[in-house]
Amino acid sequence: MDDVILSYIPVEKIKIGMRVSYSQTITDADIKAYAGLSGDHNPVHVSQEYAEESRYGRRLAHGLISIGFFSALFGMRLPGPGCVYVSQNMKFKKPVYIDDTVTAIAEVTDVNIERKRVFFSTNCYVKNKLVISGEAEIYIP
Known part of the structure; x- marks a missing residue:
């Protein structure tokens, strides 16, 4: 199915294959803001000098961003x-x-109407390469 843009959809109308996506470029400001919010000031994220000496050669974004x-x-x-x-x-x-x-792309993989649960595959891509894969479960009250 094509991407859908919704503000709310009841569990009874959610179908396997529905998907949504969101794209954002990660900036230095994003990393600094996340470090401040989370307390994760790991130098591989916040120090160019440290990151250049790491196996990655440059600063990494926090995965949780x-x-x-x-x-x-x-x-x-x-x-x-x-x-x-x-x-x-x-x-x-x-x-x-x-x-x-x-x-980030979330795609419905299963729906349990009785329990009001929706299951998703959750994948992130950079330049069409998979960087993060996962699964999520969402409850709809």
């Missing part, structure tokens, strides 16, 4: 306002760097 895009997709588009995250698993496949544009 990219994962955070799913919260926006679920809470604002599919299923939309009022839904609640139940679980999220993830595997970090490749690093995300400053100035990378991350595209």
